[in-house]
Amino acid sequence: MGHHSCCSKQKVKRGLWSPEEDEKLINCITTYGHGCWSSVPQLAGLQRCGKSCRLRWTNYLRPDLKRGSFSPQEAALIIELHSILGNKWAQIAKHLPGRTDNEVKNFWNSSIKKKLIPHEVNPAFASFSSDHIHNSRSHGSEEGFFTLNTNPNLGSQPQDQLYLPIVPSPTPSLGLDYHGDFNNILKLDQTSYASNFVDHFLPPFQLPSNNSSSCESSSWSLGYQPHCQYDPNVQQVQNFSINEAAAAQYNNIGNELMVPISMASSAPAAYEIIDSNACGIPILYPSDTQELDSLTKLSCFTSDHGSHPQDLQFPSNQLECIKAIMSSLPSSSSSL
DNA sequence: AAATTTCTCAACCGCTTCTGA
C-alpha cells in the first residue's frame, strides 16, 4: 500500500502518537491554529504528515471531546440516526456533542452492530415488538419491526426522498406497524393511522390534509412549511388526514402507506428534522402519568433549540431496552 | 500461568468533495 501523497515527499513517522508528539501538536495548534494542516508538522516540529496531525487533533486532542463510555441516550440516538442516515458517521457525530465520527463508527461497529445484526432483530426490543405486532396487523413478519422487509417498489423511489423510521411504540393501540429496516422505511398502517399516532407520536409533524393547498407539494414536507407547523397551543394536529390522491403517487402497497420526507430545498435535511425533536423516538403518552416518573428525558434532542413545545421523552421501557444493550456491552471507556 | 482468541479503537488509506488560483 502506498502512502498518501502528502506523506510521500518526506520521511514521516506513522503509527501511535507519543505524549511528546501530542504536546507538540497541542502547543502548535494553540499557538498558531491550524489554518493549513499541511504546514502544521513543520510548525510543530513533527515528523508527521498534515493529515495525520489533523486526524490526531480532531479525533483525540481537541479540548471539546467528551471521552468515556457512551450513555444509553447517546446509544439510542446513534441507533436512531443510523436507521435514518446509514453510515454517515460524520453526520451522526454532529448530533453527539463531544463525539467524533471515528468514535461513533467504532462504537457502532464494535458494540451496537453485533447486537442488532445477528438476529436481525434487536432482542431488547423483541418483548414489546411481539405484543405490538399482535395488536396491529401482521405483515407476515414473525420477527417484528426490525425485520428487513424488502420493498419491491423502493428501487423506483425518487432519489431525493427519505423515509422516516419510527422506533416502535410499546403502546399497542397506536396502530403503527414498523417495518423499519436500515433502508429507512416507515409504513403507516393505513387502516389504523389513528389520531393517536399523530398526537402522541409525531407532534412536530403534520401530514397534508385534503384541503391544505399549502402542503400541495408532490412530496410531503412534514411540518416544516410555516403553515404546517406544529402548534404547541393546540394539542391536536388539526385536519389530519391522508391525502389519498397524493398518497397514490407514492408507495401505496396494499393498504400500507409509506410517508416520504421531502428533501427538496424547502424542506430540511433529515438530520435537521432529527435535530428538531422529531426523530421518531416515541414520546410521552400523556395519559400514562404512572410512567412519568420513570421516564428519562432525552435532553440531547432539545438542547440545541432551547425549550421546545413538547420535549421528547423516552418511555421507560424503551430506555430500558437501550440500557439493556449497553449493560450487555463491555465498558468502553477511552484509554489514555 | 501460559497460550490463544477476541475485542477495541487509534490510525491509516484511498476516494470524494471543496476551494481557490
Next chain:
DNA sequence: CTCAGAAGCGGTTGAGAAATT
C-alpha cells in the same frame, strides 16, 4: 472551465488489551 492542493469522509487495519481456554 480546469487543475491542484487541502480537507473531509467512510472503510479497513493492526497493535495492544481483555477475555477465554
